[in-house]
Amino acid sequence: MGWMLEHLGRVIASYLEQPEHGFEPFVPPDPVALGQTIRPGDVLLVEGNSRISGAIKYLTQSTWSHAALYVGPIEIDGGAGDPHNLIEALLGNGVVSTPLAAYSRYHTRICRPIGLSREDCRRVCEFAISRIGVQYDLKNIIDLGRYLVPLPVPQRWRRRMIALGSGDPTRLICSGIIAQAFQSIRYPILPNITRVGSRSAQEEILRIRHSSLFVPRDFDISPYFAVVKPTIEQGFDYRAVRWADHREPRLADGVPVEAG
Numbered sequence: 215m216g217w218m219l220e221h222l223g224r225v226i227a228s229y230l231e232q233p234e235h236g237f238e239p240f241v242p243p244d245p246v247a248l249g250q251t252i253r254p255g256d257v258l259l260v261e262g263n264s265r266i267s268g269a270i271k272y273l274t275q276s277t278w279s280h281a282a283l284y285v286g287p288i289e290i291d292g293g294a295g296d297p298h299n300l301i302e303a304l305l306g307n308g309v310v311s312t313p314l315a316a317y318s319r320y321h322t323r324i325c326r327p328i329g330l331s332r333e334d335c336r337r338v339c340e341f342a343i344s345r346i347g348v349q350y351d352l353k354n355i356i357d358l359g360r361y362l363v364p365l366p367v368p369q370r371w372r373r374r375m376i377a378l379g380s381g382d383p384t385r386l387i388c389s390g391i392i393a394q395a396f397q398s399i400r401y402p403i404l405p406n407i408t409r410v411g412s413r414s415a416q417e418e419i420l421r422i423r424h425s426s427l428f429v430p431r432d433f434d435i436s437p438y439f440a441v442v443k444p445t446i447e448q449g450f451d452y453r454a455v456r457w458a459d460h461r462e463p464r465l466a467d468g469v470p471v472e473a474g
Contacts, residue, residue, distance in 0.1 A: 227306045227350075230266035245318035247444035252314065252324055254286040255335040256442070257392055257433045258300065261321040266305060276431035278323065281389045282312065285339035301342040303388045308349035309342075324442040325433040327401060334399045341395040348391070393428040403428060403436050 252258065260280040261267075267279035282302035288311055290298050296313035303309045330338070393403055433439050 224306070230269075231264050231306055233263045234265060234268055241321050243317075243319060243321060244445060245315065247448045248318075248322060248324075249314060251442060251444040251447045252284050253326075254284060254339055255327055255330050256284045257325040257327075257439065258282045258284055258314075258317065259323040259325060259430050259434060260317055263320075270429070274429045274431045276429070276434070277321070278430035278434060281392055281430040281433060282317075283339070283342045283392045283395060284314070285343060288343060301339075301346065301391070303348075303350070303391045305350055309345045309347060309391055311343070311346055323434065324444065325436070325439040326442050327396070328438055328440055330401065334401065337399050338395045338401070341398045342391060345391055345394075389428040389430050389432065392433075402438050404432055 258281065259278040260282065261271075261277050262279040264279075270279040271277065280302070282300040284299060285301055287297040287299050290311060296315040298311035298313050300312045300314055300316075301309065302312055327335075396403060434441065
C-alpha cells in the first residue's frame with residue numbers, strides 16, 4: 215500500500231511542478247547584479263512559474279512562492295557546471311543544493327537578516343547544509359492534495375491549507391527548512407504577538423506558530439530581515455536608463471541638435 219501511495223504522490227508532484235504557460239516575471243532580472251549582491255545567510259525569494267507556485271502565491275497573497283538560503287559555494291560530488299550555493303526544499307527532490315544561476319531568469323528578492331554575527335551565520339548555513347537529502351513524504355496524499363483544491367479558498371482557511379502535514383519533519387516546504395535554520399540560533403522571523411483583536415485570531419496565530427511553519431512572504435514582511443535590491447546596491451543611476459520612446463539627439467559637428 216505504501217508504494218502505491220508514493221507512486222500516486224509522485225504523479226501529483228510531477229503535475230504540480232509543471233510550469234504555467236505564458237508566465238512572465240514582473241521585473242526583468244539582472245543575474246550579474248544578483249550574484250554580486252547576495253551573500254551567505256541571505257534568503258532568496260523567488261516568484262515561481264509552476265502550478266504549485268500559483269497556488270502558494272494565492273494562498274499567501276504574495277508575489278513569492280519559493281525561498282532558498284544562500285550559503286556560498288559548497289562542494290558536491292561530480293561538481294561540474296555552475297557552483298552550488300543555495301539550499302532549498304523542492305517538492306519532488308527534498309532538500310537539495312542548487313546553483314544561484316538556476317534562478318537567473320526569475321523575479322527574485324534578497325531578504326537579509328540584520329545584525330547576524332559571522333559565527334551565527336556560519337551555524338545557520340551549516341544547519342541547512344546538514345539537511346541535504348531530507349525527503350518530502352510523497353505518501354502523504356492529503357498533504358499534496360491541498361494544492362489541487364479548486365480556488366478560491368476562504369481567507370480564514372488559506373494558512374490552514376499551507377499548515378497541513380507540518381508536524382512531520384520530513385514534510386518540508388521551502389520556507390520550513392530555512393525557518394528551522396534560523397530558529398536553531400534563536401533568530402526571529404516574525405515578531406511575537408501578545409495582543410490581538412479576537413480569540414479566534416489568537417488561536418490561529420498560536421497554532422501556526424506552534425507548527426513552526428513559515429511561508430516565503432514571512433521573510434519579506436519580517437521586521438528583522440532587510441529587503442536588499444541588487445540594482446540599487448550596485449549603484450543605480452536614473453540618467454543611464456534607456457527609454458524605448460526616447461530619441462537620441464542628432465549631432466552636427468559634434469554639437470547636439472534637437473530633432474525637428
